[in-house]
Structures are given as C-alpha cells and as structure tokens.
Amino acid sequence: MNSPVKNWREIKKISQQLGRVGKVVTWTKVFVAPTGFEHEVPYLVAIVEFLDGQRTSVQVVDCLEEQIIEGMEVITVVRRIGKPSGEDVINYGIKVVPTQKEPS
C-alpha cells in the first residue's frame, strides 16, 4: 500500500494542497480503525468543502469533538498518515485543523 515509489510519486502533490480553507460538511468520530490507524483512535474524519467548491474526505486534527460542527472553518496542513509497520516508508499527506482556536 505504501511502497517507496508510490510515496515518491504522491508526496510531490502535497505542496499544492497546503493552506486551503474550507468548511466541514459532515463528520464522524472513528472508534474502530483500519490497520495502521489503530493508535489514533478515537479520531475525527470529515467531508470538507473548500472555497472553490471542491470536496474531500480528510482527518480533522488538533480539534475536540465538542468543537466540531457543520460549517466549522478548517485549513489544510501536512501530517503523517497512519503508522508505518516495520521498515515501511513513512507516509505523509493532508489533514485539516480548525482555523479558530477552541474557546477557552
């Protein structure tokens, strides 16, 4: 799934995806994860609509479940995706964080 060549090919696309602002359309909190994501549970995943109307499925990080609502503004950042096993290549990709800090 995460071969060195695939990583090399895909990682070049990350820079174009950074700093995009969008809004949460719908979201869920995952308690049962697929292989490679077990250490992150529970985690948030949303469908986000960017300003240009494009949509994507993406993990929401640095955000509490109590904070996330439909329409919450987010921005894309680069993060490690899942956890590599053994000597696999580390996989990086896009996640989103809220643009507003949680209310104190």
Add this chain to the structure above:
Amino acid sequence: MLKVKVAGVGLTKFGELWNRSFYDLAYGAATEAITDAGLNIKEIDAIYVSNMLFGKVDNQDHLGAVVASLLGSKVAATRIEGACASGGLAIHGAIQGIQSGMYKNVLVVGVEKMTDTGASEISTALMGAGSEEERQAGLTFPALYALMARAHMQKYGTTREQMAAVAVKNHYHASLNKKAQFPYEITIEKVLNSPAISNPFTLFDASPISDGAAAVVLSANSSRKVTITGSAVATDTIDLSQRTDLTGLAATKAAAGKAFQQAGLTPKDVNVVEVHDCFTIAEIMAMEDLGFCAKGSGGEFIASGATKLGFALPTNTSGGLKACGHPVGATGVKQIVELTEQLEGRATNRQVAKPKVALAQNVGGTGATVVVHILQI
C-alpha cells in the same frame, strides 16, 4: 421483455461458522439450489461466483474454476466482483447469459468466509471497496455511512431512535429465521447503549462479519413460477465526498427507475422487499430512494412499524444484513433466495400474506454500485 425463471434456491446458515470452510459453504448452497431446481450438475450451462475477499484473505483467486471443480463441472465459470453488490451483479450477469440465448440454466453461487480473519484486517480488506482518498483519511465503512447518517440527521431531523428501530425490526424478523446469524430480538435501548463504533453509530447500527453462502439456479424455462422481470445496475462516484447529495444514493434511484420500467410496475405494486441495510441509515435511505416513502421521511416510516412483518410493506423479512448476517459476496444472492421463498409461500413462520411482487436492492461500497431486481409470481 425480461423473463428469467428462478428454478431453484439454496442457502447455508449464516454466522461465525468455525467448522465450515469456504469450500464447504459454496458446495452446500450450490448443491441445494441444483437439487431444488430438480436438475443435475450436467444440466448447468454456466456458473457465476460472487465473492469479494477470498483472494485477499486466503490468497485464492480463480473462483469460477474453484467452484466448478467442487461441483465436478467443466462449463464456463467466472467470478464477479462489485464489493458488497457482487451477488446482485452475478445475478445480473446470469440473466444476461440466459437472455442472450447462450445458456439455458445458470448457477449463481455467492460465498464469503470472513471470520477466519481478524477484525482490523477484515475492516482494512473491506476498504478495498472504498477509494484511495478514503483510505488515506482513515475511513472505514461504518465511518463512511456515519458521515451520511449525520448529514441525514442534520437535513431531515432523523433521530437515533428511528435508526435503532431498523435494527430492532430486523432482529425481530431474524428471530423467525433459523438461517440467521442473530435469531433473537433486541430493544431500542440495547442499540443506543451499545459501544460507539463511529459517531453517531453504535455497534448495533452495523451489520456483522459473517460466513455464509447462497445459490440460485436461473433458467430460461422452468415449471417454477417466480420470474425476474427487472434487473438493473447503476454506478456513482467511488468517492463519497464527490456526491452532491449525502443523504441518499443516486445509484439506487437510477437502478430502481430502470428496473421498474422493465417490469412495467411502480413502487406501489411491491409487496415484500429486501434492502441493503449494511448500517441502519442505509435502510432508511433505501426506502426513500426506492420510492416507498417521501425523501426525508424514511426514519419515521420505519419507526411507525409499516415495514414489519404483518404490516403494509414487510422489509428485510430474512433479518436483513443486520441480523441475518452479511457474508458480503453472498448477500445479494441471499436476497433473491429470501424473496423467491416469500413469493412461493415457502417462508414458513415469517411468510408475508400472498405477495405478488418483490424487490431486492443490493449496494456496493457507499453506493458506487447498486443493483435492483424485481421478482414476480
């Protein structure tokens, strides 16, 4: 006009079947269907095997030849895959074979052996039905349907209690089906208080990991009376995020529209239904998309009891995916087995009163493939 007879059906027990292998299951359902059709293996002209995961979890592909060998047949045999809609697609393929005039009797065998594999591995394998983007986001199928459930709740005010009512009804139906994985009743509270899997879903919103096989023999001619008069497939984007509407499956509407047109019928004519309730919200959306209730009212419609055995439109009398079980490659074929038994009056203690028209809806992934069949007697 589409006219293919269901000549025979076979079904194994569904569940966590430690003492039965993939091969035992496929052989059991297939031989039962051939016997039920009053045929012998030499009279079968082609074999379609529906399966999603065995290549991945047991390194055995080439399943057409595997099943033909089991049965001692040397006819054309192939595997058909379309995620959880593999079964419906195999039925569709068999119908094409008969309608073309190439084959007289076609055997369809849907089979899946899932419980030899750990939960995390099977969950990862099932995500083969999703997209690369979804895998990168750490999504699972419960999570993808949870995204749709939340959108449905936000737009139409659908409640957790209404979703739970789907699971409660299907467990009641399963309590009347000795082939079901969970043949016992549950309560709304049991659903709501079960462990969270992916908000807003709890464990009892989800169909289980199952072993099982189902088989049918379809024929150009048969003394049996059940006829398939509608068979349609539609697809949609592989990424859920690329759909304009997250509160329903456009492919269900498209496939149902075509199938009703083929049969010359409308949703009002249908007496018994099997829908793809992989998660509770899926049954709510299916009832809306198939035209059995208004958009947004599916939760209320099911919670009213209208789709329970003995009421207006009995739905998932087998127990559905939720309580009969969901061996993914077998599910679409099992729906045809259940509806054939209902139309022939062979459904014993879960028999619907004299149904004439039946409909099956089988979904792959998050609705990237949907197959709809209409059966009549």
